[in-house]
Amino acid sequence: MKTTKEILLFANEITKLLDIQIGRKKTLEDEYKCDIISLADMLKELDMINKKEIKLKRTLVSQVHVKKNGLPKSIRYDAVRDLWITKISGDIRIHARTEEALLDKILEYYDCHLMSYTIDHIFTLALKHKEDIDICSPLTIQRYKDSYNRFISEEFREKDIRKVDNDSLQSYSKLMTARLHPKKKAFLSYKGVLNLIFDYAEENNYIQNNPVKSINNKKFLMQCDNSKPQSxxxxxxxxxxxxxxxxxxxxxxxxxxxxxxxxxxxxxxxxxxxxxxxxxxxxxxxxxxxxxxxxxxxxxxxxxxxxxxxxxxxxxxxxxxxxxxxxxxxxxxxxxxxxxxxxxxxxxxxxxxxxxxxxxxxxxxxxxxxxxxxxxxxxxxxxxxxxxxxxxMSLNSNVFIPNGIPVTDRARLLGHSVETNIKHYSYARIGVDQEIIDRLNGKVAPKLPQNxxxxxxxxxxxx
The missing domain is CATH 1.10.443.10 (Intergrase catalytic core)
Structure with missing residues (x-):
């Protein structure tokens, strides 16, 4: 029997052959639209391609759907029920209306998925890889998922990563920025998701050129929402x-x-x-x-x-x-x-x-x-x-700062850096104009909650 590694390599080779057939289908459709071939010729060749695809899937199924002696398990057509049927293990059977649908179910059962080069699939692989080898919290993984769901459109997820070049990625980034108008931090989260996806694809030789490297952060950040939040x-x-x-x-x-x-x-x-x-x-x-x-x-x-x-x-x-x-x-x-x-x-x-x-x-x-x-x-x-x-932030702005707590102590008590405290936690207090007037007139000390x-x-x- 073949090892898991051998089956995976075999599946990748089958995927490449299936990709060729998919590419040929697209060419045929384009040729028909341009009146290069007739409808009859296109349908005839599409039928041949579909038969080749099923044959390739049969070949892969024969490697994983096997008995203890290594021989392939039987797949049969039940004419009475109009179903394709096979036994998985014991008395467990699966069935489908077409042979190809059954082949897909078998491959899914054995977790032997044909390689997909969509952005969505590569993201799944990259995230799993990061989870397996990096020291990162579940919260970090969830943030990648949240950013992916926020910034990557349904249409872009289905794109073949091998066909995403510098121009198309920059064009998508420009449209995304104009549509969502994200804050700087949010845009950098988007860039982090792109790095995760395309770095993984480059490391595994799915792509030869990494288009994320062509994105100039400074240019896109100018289009982001750079306004400072009001208190x-x-x-x-x-x-x-x-x-x-x-x-x-x-x-x-x-x-x-x-x-x-x-x-x-x-x-x-x-x-x-x-x-x-x-x-x-x-x-x-x-x-x-x-x-x-x-x-x-x-x-x-x-x-x-x-x-x-x-x-x-x-x-x-x-x-x-x-x-x-x-x-x-x-x-x-x-x-x-x-x-x-x-x-x-x-x-x-x-x-x-x-x-x-x-x-x-x-x-x-x-x-x-x-x-x-x-x-x-x-x-x-x-x-x-x-x-x-x-x-x-209210404790920092309403209490720590008015009471003269040094920024180093403010940062220590809240558990972050001095830079973070100054840049992101220090806001002008709200509704204290009268207090300021009274203080400038030397009348009262700042009013703070009793607790x-x-x-x-x-x-x-x-x-």
């Missing part, structure tokens, strides 16, 4: 945060939550610490010290065909798959009050869990559920931004 599109005002607290208190008293509104606790902690959603979901009671919260883990989601899995990893987003000990966030009076109230509530209700934020039965909160709930919650109180990320504690005074208390 109102990214952060919450102090009034917005007070509205959130008020609504959390109201909902906590509703019968449906049984006095245990765990999403409310999560939001309060997010506002007070700027923790990421995955970090909130993965936070354990063993991560709570007397003086600080040890933020060193996150919950990730892996999305496959038909299922979703949530899992715990011992590293944060900025550590990129390699644990470096995480970061410590000092426990302020407000944070201590949140944790004390939550622990007391859980004890009263006999809730036992390793996780700080959990359901009544002790199960951890799934990140997808938290995101979905938060989006609806924020919409219900008519707030402009509806994601957990807004709490991180926010000055970090410097907290450090002195614990010293």
């Amino acid at each position: 109102s599109e990214k952060i919450l005002s102090l009034h917005d945060i007070e509205t959130i607290y008020s609504e959390i208190n109201r909902r906590n008293n509703l019968p449906r939550y049984q006095g245990y509104f765990y999403y409310g606790y999560m939001v309060r902690m997010a506002i007070a610490t700027g923790m990421r959603a995955g970090e909130l979901c993965a936070l354990k009671w063993t991560d709570i010290d007397d003086n600080y919260i040890h933020i060193h883990a996150q919950q990730l989601t892996g999305r496959g065909k038909g299922n979703t899995a949530n899992f715990y990893v011992d590293w944060t987003k900025d550590e990129k798959g390699i644990s470096r000990g995480g970061r410590q966030f000092p426990i302020t009076d407000d944070i201590a009050a949140i944790l004390d109230d939550l622990k007391k509530n859980q004890l009263e209700k006999n809730i036992i869990s390793d996780y700080v934020f959990c359901k009544l039965n002790g199960d951890w909160i799934k990140i997808g559920s938290y995101h979905a709930w938060l989006r609806e919650f924020m919409k219900s109180i008519n707030l402009p931004v509806t994601n957990n990320h807004a709490f991180r 926010i504690i000055d970090f410097e005074s907290t450090k002195k208390k614990k010293a």
Whole structure:
């Protein structure tokens, strides 16, 4: 019997022969359109080509659809039922209306797919290869999938990668940029998907010239949306945060939550610490010290065909798959009050869990559920931004900066670089013109929510 490697090589050779037949079909159709051949001649030759294709598939099936002694299994036509039938194993049979359809089913059963050179197929192979050999998280793989689905059109996915040249790829990129008008970061994600696909094709000799190398980022980035987001599109005002607290208190008293509104606790902690959603979901009671919260883990989601899995990893987003000990966030009076109230509530209700934020039965909160709930919650109180990320940027802009926390400490507490903090987290506060006037007139100090504690005074208390 042939080895898997031998069968794969054989399948690739069959694919090349089938490609020749497909090319010939296209030529015949073009010749007919140009009145070079008659309809009868075209149909006659197309019939011959179809017969050759079936013969090639029969040859490949004979290599994989075999008995224990290595001889091919029988494929028969049942005239009574008008079906092509074969036995796979034991009493398991498969059937189809045509011989070619049955041959395709057999090849699919043995996972012996004929090589396809479409962009879509090469992307699947490239992503699987990256998943197998690279040290990358499921989140990275999912981002490639999301970017591919966003930027690669249905029509472009079906193109033969061997026929995509510099001009056609640049033309597609130009149309895509004009249609979606992406931000710079989004365009670079698109470029990353192209690199993944075409680098893999080049490494495996499917193409000789990599057209992605001809794309000038600078030229396309000029067509992207380069506007800086307004504060109102990214952060919450102090009034917005007070509205959130008020609504959390109201909902906590509703019968449906049984006095245990765990999403409310999560939001309060997010506002007070700027923790990421995955970090909130993965936070354990063993991560709570007397003086600080040890933020060193996150919950990730892996999305496959038909299922979703949530899992715990011992590293944060900025550590990129390699644990470096995480970061410590000092426990302020407000944070201590949140944790004390939550622990007391859980004890009263006999809730036992390793996780700080959990359901009544002790199960951890799934990140997808938290995101979905938060989006609806924020919409219900008519707030402009509806994601957990807004709490991180609001803490930085509304609290850290006005209280004079150095940028190095701001970056450390939020778990990212100084450059990221300055470029992407520092926004002008909303609705504080009167406060600015009063401060310039020397009348009042900045107004902050009551639950926010000055970090410097907290450090002195614990010293």
